[in-house]
Amino acid sequence: MGFIEHIPGTRPIPIPERHPESKGVGVLGLHEGRTLLLAMERCSSVHAVAGCDLNEEKLAASKGERPDLFFTPKYEEMLGRDDVDLVAIYTPDAHHGDHICKAFEAGKDVIVTKPIVNSLEDAARILETGRRCGRRLLVGQSSRFFEPFQRQRRDLEGGKFGGLCGIELVDAHYIHRMDWYYRKSPWATTETDWAFLGMSHPVDLVRWYLGRVAEVSAYGRTSAMGAEHGLVGRDIYVVNLTTEDGRIGRAMGHYGCHELPRARNCIELMLYASGGTSLAQYHDMRYVHSGPAGGPAVPTGFDPAEMAEVVEDYLYAGRQYYFNSEVHGMHYGEFANYAEYFGRSLIDGTDASPGLEEGVETYCVMEAVKRSAQRRKPVAIAPLLKEVGL
Ligand SMILES: NC(=O)c1ccc[n+]([C@@H]2O[C@H](COP(=O)([O-])OP(=O)(O)OC[C@H]3O[C@@H](n4cnc5c(N)ncnc54)[C@H](O)[C@@H]3O)[C@@H](O)[C@H]2O)c1
Numbered sequence: 001m002g003f004i005e006h007i008p009g010t011r012p013i014p015i016p017e018r019h020p021e022s023k024g025v026g027v028l029g030l031h032e033g034r035t036l037l038l039a040m041e042r043c044s045s046v047h048a049v050a051g052c053d054l055n056e057e058k059l060a061a062s063k064g065e066r067p068d069l070f071f072t073p074k075y076e077e078m079l080g081r082d083d084v085d086l087v088a089i090y091t092p093d094a095h096h097g098d099h100i101c102k103a104f105e106a107g108k109d110v111i112v113t114k115p116i117v118n119s120l121e122d123a124a125r126i127l128e129t130g131r132r133c134g135r136r137l138l139v140g141q142s143s144r145f146f147e148p149f150q151r152q153r154r155d156l157e158g159g160k161f162g163g164l165c166g167i168e169l170v171d172a173h174y175i176h177r178m179d180w181y182y183r184k185s186p187w188a189t190t191e192t193d194w195a196f197l198g199m200s201h202p203v204d205l206v207r208w209y210l211g212r213v214a215e216v217s218a219y220g221r222t223s224a225m226g227a228e229h230g231l232v233g234r235d236i237y238v239v240n241l242t243t244e245d246g247r248i249g250r251a252m253g254h255y256g257c258h259e260l261p262r263a264r265n266c267i268e269l270m271l272y273a274s275g276g277t278s279l280a281q282y283h284d285m286r287y288v289h290s291g292p293a294g295g296p297a298v299p300t301g302f303d304p305a306e307m308a309e310v311v312e313d314y315l316y317a318g319r320q321y322y323f324n325s326e327v328h329g330m331h332y333g334e335f336a337n338y339a340e341y342f343g344r345s346l347i348d349g350t351d352a353s354p355g356l357e358e359g360v361e362t363y364c365v366m367e368a369v370k371r372s373a374q375r376r377k378p379v380a381i382a383p384l385l386k387e388v389g390l
Helices: 032-042 056-065 075-079 093-105 120-133 147-157 179-184 200-210 224-228 315-323 332-348 356-375 382-388
Strands: 023-028 046-052 070-072 086-089 109-113 137-140 167-175 215-221 236-242 248-254 267-273 276-282 286-290 309-313
Touching (some): 023 032, 023 075, 032 056, 032 109, 046 056, 046 332, 056 070, 070 075, 075 093, 086 093, 086 332, 093 120, 120 356, 147 200, 147 267, 147 276, 167 200, 200 236, 200 248, 200 267, 215 356, 236 356, 356 382
Parallel strands (some): 023 046, 086 109, 109 137, 167 248
Antiparallel strands (some): 167 267, 215 236, 267 276, 276 286, 286 309
């Protein structure tokens, strides 16, 4: 067994043995997609075979890092290759629909980064094309696949804190200063909206726990930073969500703020359940939950299960796997985790979440967020689901 280049002072990442039915992956869009291209060394059920980008510099940079792979600026050329089983899409939001449909038509399964799509037409189109071509899709909801969020989920699924049925309130946010992003990716100011680009994280996290959302009530506005960069939509959102049976959640986003990362991580998921409370954080890689703490009870008269706030911190152990010891916040580990999970589900023929239908449903919730903020009225999800064919 080999190891990914080892950075002293960190835990080495083993290169796992390749599964005999491992899926060949072609990556489209080599900025954020470059992360997956490199991260697949951590996987056994998928392996990188090709990369594609219109931009020659991006192509050359990835080629320099993986000279063994096939690179092209032409998407059709990558889709035509027999060794590409699976296409992973990391192009600007507004192009996802087109790129997903082309992959389905070419007989490929798809990983698409969040947000799955950002228009009603594209949502209907990918659903129809995926069903007609019999292909599968996973939305790369990176937050779900980060260490603390995985552990939090496993605890709830295992019945801790009253289990999934015991959840009484879901509270998620994604806040991030984004002026740097407008300079790097000008499409973010005019071709999408933060209801999709940013809110895809907290909305997906809330939906992950609440199930099908029935109605949203959202407020939104544009920050001074957003306006300064010519943002056409809103970059501040506060959203309340509810299900048919009255369970409730809250999602919040701010993309023109001055951050206080020590006080509040950029992505957090707080679950208030009947038997306890838990918090997963990105990117400090902490999982915080109510007790019990380790060791025997001391005779104070308090129940140790109720008084302890347990902090599990994976940053030091996990930073090479998740961040490649680069900037605090790169996505190597999460991307590897979801690619491995999807590859495994394709090999075993099992379901993977969030898949095509769930992803389109979450798109409808984000669309409702945008409409609710525009109209200053609650918006029901059912008519949108019907319109896209769900
Ligand atoms: N946490 C996450 O999962 C995460 C983080 C950041 C970005 N994203 C998502 O990833 C996507 C890309 O974001 P980014 O920051 O990399 O944007 P970017 O603008 O930096 O990069 C997009 C790349 O796609 C290429 N491209 C565009 N059209 C193409 C085409 N037709 N064929 C080939 N290449 C094409 C561009 O040349 C560019 O290199 C967005 O949808 C964004 O929302 C997800």
